[in-house]
Amino acid sequence: MGGRQGNDCVEVAHTADGGRAVRDSKNRDGGLQFYASEGWAAFVDGVKAGAFTR
Template identity: 50%
Template sequence: MSANQNPAIDFASLSWMKAKASSGEGACVEIAHLPGGGVALRDSKDLGIQPHVYTAREWDCFLEGAKAGEFDRP
């Protein structure tokens, strides 16, 4: 699901968070939980780009794969 499919989302009003492991150099990915369980994802150093929006199921599948090491670098 793309942000363009969600024109009603006011991204500026969301509570954005980033991982504690993120550097202080602006190289951070931030997420915000959406009403209905979805998640918005953005690059903190380029706030002019629309965030990617994922359904709750898409986000859960990603997190499960990340926790299982499926996305670890080779």
């Protein structure tokens, strides 16, 4: 996004409770972050609204 050609990649997976698990695809042993469905939805809404642009 934003015209950048970077090498930053993440993997996102659905969890059994409707949330999401996120990890760095280049550092798979680096651990996971878990987000409840409400938190993930708020994050996605923020991305769509441009809340994380510089």
